[in-house]
Amino acid sequence: MSKPYLSRPTGAPVRHLSPFALAGALTAGVQGVHAGVSHTEASGAETSTADATMVDASVEGLEGGEAEQREREEEARPPRKVPSAQLPAMGKAQPWVNNTTWLEYFSENYNGKPNDDGFYAVVNYLNFGVDTRLKKGDFRFLSISTRLDGQMLPMGTEALCDFNNDAEVSPQEAAVCAYDNDARVERVLLRLEHKRFNLFVGDFNVNFGRGVALSVRKKSNIGVDSTIKGARLDIKTKPLKLTGLFGVGNRQQSDSATRQLFQDPGYVHALCEDLDPLVANEYGNRLWTMCSDMIGAVRAEAKLPGKVKLAAHYGNMWFGLLNEATDQHEALHFVGGDLSRARIFGKWSFFGGATAILRNYHHKENHPELVEDGLGAYVSNNISLGNLNLLIEGKYYDNYVLSRDTAPLTVQYTEAPTLEREDQQVPAAANAAGPLLRIAYTFPKKGITLYSNTLGYAFAYNNDDDMWYGQDAMRVLHAFVGMDWDDTERGTSFKLVGGWRWEGHYEPQPEGTERFDRKLPHAEIYLNQALKNVHWGRFQHSVNFKFDWRRETVFKTDHAKHFHKGNLLLGYGLSPYVAVSFIGGYSSEFTPPDDAISLHDQPCPDGGTDCGRKPHLWPGAEIRYNFLSSSFIRVFAGRQVGGLLCANGSCRELPDFSGARADLVLSF
Numbered sequence: 001m002s003k004p005y006l007s008r009p010t011g012a013p014v015r016h017l018s019p020f021a022l023a024g025a026l027t028a029g030v031q032g033v034h035a036g037v038s039h040t041e042a043s044g045a046e047t048s049t050a051d052a053t054m055v056d057a058s059v060e061g062l063e064g065g066e067a068e069q070r071e072r073e074e075e076a077r078p079p080r081k082v083p084s085a086q087l088p089a090m091g092k093a094q095p096w097v098n099n100t101t102w103l104e105y106f107s108e109n110y111n112g113k114p115n116d117d118g119f120y121a122v123v124n125y126l127n128f129g130v131d132t133r134l135k136k137g138d139f140r141f142l143s144i145s146t147r148l149d150g151q152m153l154p155m156g157t158e159a160l161c162d163f164n165n166d167a168e169v170s171p172q173e174a175a176v177c178a179y180d181n182d183a184r185v186e187r188v189l190l191r192l193e194h195k196r197f198n199l200f201v202g203d204f205n206v207n208f209g210r211g212v213a214l215s216v217r218k219k220s221n222i223g224v225d226s227t228i229k230g231a232r233l234d235i236k237t238k239p240l241k242l243t244g245l246f247g248v249g250n251r252q253q254s255d256s257a258t259r260q261l262f263q264d265p266g267y268v269h270a271l272c273e274d275l276d277p278l279v280a281n282e283y284g285n286r287l288w289t290m291c292s293d294m295i296g297a298v299r300a301e302a303k304l305p306g307k308v309k310l311a312a313h314y315g316n317m318w319f320g321l322l323n324e325a326t327d328q329h330e331a332l333h334f335v336g337g338d339l340s341r342a343r344i345f346g347k348w349s350f351f352g353g354a355t356a357i358l359r360n361y362h363h364k365e366n367h368p369e370l371v372e373d374g375l376g377a378y379v380s381n382n383i384s385l386g387n388l389n390l391l392i393e394g395k396y397y398d399n400y401v402l403s404r405d406t407a408p409l410t411v412q413y414t415e416a417p418t419l420e421r422e423d424q425q426v427p428a429a430a431n432a433a434g435p436l437l438r439i440a441y442t443f444p445k446k447g448i449t450l451y452s453n454t455l456g457y458a459f460a461y462n463n464d465d466d467m468w469y470g471q472d473a474m475r476v477l478h479a480f481v482g483m484d485w486d487d488t489e490r491g492t493s494f495k496l497v498g499g500w501r502w503e504g505h506y507e508p509q510p511e512g513t514e515r516f517d518r519k520l521p522h523a524e525i526y527l528n529q530a531l532k533n534v535h536w537g538r539f540q541h542s543v544n545f546k547f548d549w550r551r552e553t554v555f556k557t558d559h560a561k562h563f564h565k566g567n568l569l570l571g572y573g574l575s576p577y578v579a580v581s582f583i584g585g586y587s588s589e590f591t592p593p594d595d596a597i598s599l600h601d602q603p604c605p606d607g608g609t610d611c612g613r614k615p616h617l618w619p620g621a622e623i624r625y626n627f628l629s630s631s632f633i634r635v636f637a638g639r640q641v642g643g644l645l646c647a648n649g650s651c652r653e654l655p656d657f658s659g660a661r662a663d664l665v666l667s668f
Contacts, residue, residue, distance in 0.1 A: 080538045082576045084629040087668050092135070098127040098630075098667045104259070107659035109642075110614045115162050116179075121259040122152045125186075138195035147187035151254045151261070153179060178260035184286040186252055187227065198234040203227035203250060208243075208299050208313050209338040209353040211415030212378050214402070216249070219647040222654070226251040226265065226411050229289050241301040249293035249411055253283050257654050264292040265404075265411035293404065294318040295413070312337040313355070317413065319404040328367060330404060332359040336376075352379040357402065374399035374430075374463075376416050391438040393419050399463040400430045406463075412650045419455055420478075423548075426646040427476065427503060431467055432459035434476070449484040453499075458506070473506040480522070491530025491542070498523045504555075515555070522550035537574070544571035544581070552589075563589040564599060565641070578625055585618030587641045592616050614656065615639070630667035636660065 087095045102123040109116060129145025153160070161169045161177035169177070189202035205227060208214040218225040230247015249265035264284035272278050272291035279291050297315030304310055319330040338353025357374035364371050376397045383390040395417060402414035418426050419436040434457020442449045455478045458467045465472035480499020485492070504517035524547070531541040549566040564586065571581035588599040596615045604611035620638020627633070642654040 080540075080576060082626050082629045085631070085668050090130075093130050093132040095130045096128065096668060098665070100125045100666075101664045103662045105659040105661075106259070106657070109655040109657060110612070111655060112612055113163070114165055115160055116258070119160060120154050122154065123254055123259070124150045126150075127187075129189075139192070140195065141191070141193035143189070143191040145187070145189050146185065148184075149186040149252060149254065150183040151259065152181050153259070157181075178262075180261055180283075182253055182261055182283065184253065184284075185288070186250075188229075188288070196236055198236070200232040201230075203229050204232050204245075206232065206245060206297075207415075208297070209311065209336065209355065210351060210378065210380075211417070212338070212353050212376055213299075213313050213334065213336055213355045214297055214315060214413055215415035216411075216413060217415075219650060220256075221647045222645055222650060222652045223256045224251060224409075224411065224647075224650065224652075228295055230295075239303050243299045243301075244297075246296040247294075248289055248291075249295060249413070250284075250289040251411055257657075262409065264289050291320075293320075293411070293413075307341060307343075309340045310337070311339075311353075317402075322370070328363060328370070330360065331362060332357055332402075333361060334358075334402060347384050349382040350380070353377070355400075355402075357400065359401075372399060374401060376400035376402075376414070378417050380417075387442045387444065389438075389440045389442070391436070391440075393417065393436040394434070395419055395457070396433040397430055398433070398467075401463065406430060409652060415650070418646075419457070420646070421453075421480075422647075424478070424501075424646070425644045426651055427474070428459040428461050428467075429646075429651070431461075431463045431465070432457050433467065434458055447486045447488070450482075451484075452479070452481045454479045469507070471505070471507065471509060474516075475502075475504060475506045477502045491532055493526075493528040495524070495526040497525075517555040518552065520550045520552040522548070524548040539574035539577065542573045542575065544573070545569065559605065561589075563587065563602065565589060576626055578623070580623045581621065583618075583620040583622070583638065583640075585620065585639065585641050586616060587614070587618065588616045590614040614641075628667070631665055633662070633664045635662045 087097065089095075102121070104121045104123070106119050106121070107117065126148045127145065129143060132142045134140055134142055157177065157179045158169055160179040161173050163173050163177075187203045189200065189204065191201075191204075192199040205217045206214055207217070216226050216228050227250050228245060228247040229250040230245065232243065232245040232247075235242040251262060251265055253261045253263075255262055261283045263282065278285055284292065295315065295317050297313065299311060299313035301309060301311040314335045315333070317332050317334075319332075322328045322330045334355050334357050336353065336355030338351065340349075340351040342349045344350065354375065354377035357372075357376075359372040359374070360367070360370040374397075377395070379394045381390070381392040383392070397416060400414070400416060403410050403412045406412075416429065418429055418432075419434070420426050434455070436453070436455045438451060438453045440449055440451035455476070457476050459474050459476065460467040460472050461474070462472065467473055478499065478501040480497055482495065482497035485494040487493075498521075500519070500521050502517070502519040504519075505515055509515040525545075526547075527543075527545045529543050531543065534541040546567070546569040549564065551562070551564050554561045565588070566586060568584035568586075569581060570584075571579060573579040586599060588602050591602050591604050591611055591613050592598045592615055593613045597617055599616045602616075618639040618641045620636060620640060622634065622636040624632055624634040637660040639658040640656070642656040644651055645654050
């Protein structure tokens with residue numbers, strides 16, 4: 001697990017995250033507010049905590065000028081730094097180990113089903129490898145690494161798989177239950193760098209055309225960690241770069257949100273249908289993913305005169321059985337290209353790309369109804385005129401589904417830009433079109449940036465529907481303004497955002513049909529302040545505050561629902577060792593339990609009393625202790641509201657969480 005951090009483009013808000021990520025972003029921000037001093041860059045001799053305590057105690061016993069002198073000496077001492085640890089090198093080879101262990105207690109997820117409450121999980125990811133710098137000929141670097149994943153449910157799976165709570169797991173329940181203990185070789189990679197080529201064998205990530213054409217990577221926010229397992233070759237020449245790859249889709253099996261086990265991304269394809277040993281484990285082969293989506297692709301990138309970059313790509317995906325009732329198979333072709341040029345006249349950077357999809361072309365004669373096409377296009381213009389910056393983007397996605405389907409837990413092999421803020425629910429990423437305009441002006445001497453952002457697009461929930469006109473055509477309008485202020489001398493970072501969003505039908509709906517409208521004002525405020533006059537213990541003291549709020553009104557048919565949603569976060573850091581954060585989440589979307597605090601009246605729909613009840617207050621706390629430069633222990637306890645969460649167009653409904661999580665990261 002990588003170290004969390006709070007890093008985002010100017011004007012972007014802190015995104016809605018999972019319990020650990022939300023608190024982790026805050027604690028990381030608390031630790032990192034002191035400009036120019038990082039965990040590894042802080043200089044000076046190390047002093048133990050005991051020594052620092054003795055110094056502080058001795059200061060208390062002094063008076064007058066002597067005490068002031070001791071305080072000045074303490075202030076002048078260099079700040080603490082976290083010690084680093086590294087395995088000893090073996091000649092030119094550097095071995096390394098990274099191990100992450102999670103201890104989790106899932107108390108309640110408020111879904112009305114008792115079978116998936118009150119259980120424990122122990123999960124471990126062990127990464128290890130050797131990196132070698134090569135100095136022989138044109139070879140430069142060799143890396144070999146492996147990741148072993150394991151999951152254990154100490155209380156067993158019987159209660160978890162008893163969906164109807166009758167103290168017995170039926171064969172039908174066992175067949176669909178995804179809770180289980182698991183151990184597997186999740187990742188293997190051999191990476192070789194040469195002056196003229198790079199070779200990857202095993203698990204690798206890929207990004208073609210800014211993610212429009214093909215993108216496979218980790219999306220930790222929604223619990224998806226994907227790679228392609230196979231081989232990739234990048235050939236580099238001065239005017240041309242060629243990439244070719246072939247493999248199968250692979251993702252981690254343990255779902256961090258529920259600790260259920262994912263199946264491999266695809267379904268049993270033709271090469272595996274008659275090979276039972278390869279599919280003996282229902283979630284995927286434990287040693288090497290084989291029976292999954294098959295992916296092959298090539299891309300060429302050329303540097304043309306005038307610093308223009310032109311690229312073209314082609315790929316094929318084979319998904320296996322279309323469904324269990326037929327022997328037909330699902331597949332698609334994608335082909336496209338992009339054009340880019342940076343710093344035109346020193347002021348304008350341009351990118352434009354498009355990719356077309358043809359699905360099930362092999363069925364055109366016998367099953368023409370299965371043949372579909374799609375198109376994805378994206379354009380970006382970034383214009384800098386002194387202190388003024390303009391960002392003009394546009395998207396057009398028509399039935400643009402680069403995966404087997406659009407189900408929330410199906411791995412999507414594209415990250416076509418949505419133009420949305422990171423914290424927004426994207427209603428339809430595969431069938432949408434529209435522009436974005438962002439205007440920002442910076443006052444360099446004051447460290448202030450003012451900006452406005454306006455987005456509007458058409459969309460349709462069903463890819464077969466017309467997004468422009470008709471009863472199924474929908475619209476999104478979202479505008480917000482904000483200010484960023486960063487003062488390195490004061491150690492202050494301040495951000496303020498306010499805006500309004502509307503989603504709904506474009507045309508009036510006939511009487512008696514369901515209509516939909518969603519509108520919400522929203523605001524966010526964020527402050528990160530270094531306490532430069534506080535020197536106790538030679539820590540770098542800082543405080544962190546964030547508050548975000550929105551008031552949603554959702555209108556369906558003849559019923560309007562109003563609710564508030566957001567988070568209040570407070571943090572304190574003793575960098576580089578300790579950070580503590582308190583999270584006060586709130587959501588009044590659902591009717592609260594009778595004995596819980598209510599932010600306002602939120603009755604059950606239709607005036608009933610038996611409805612899904614959830615608390616309005618979601619408190620939590622986290623503490624993190626860094627004992628080595630890349631090793632730490634972190635504990636979170638409390639509740640975190642779930643809901644629809646999106647990461648670059650891939651969305652899933654995350655469950656609510658109440659319980660505790662601890663993770664221990666050891667890195668050498």
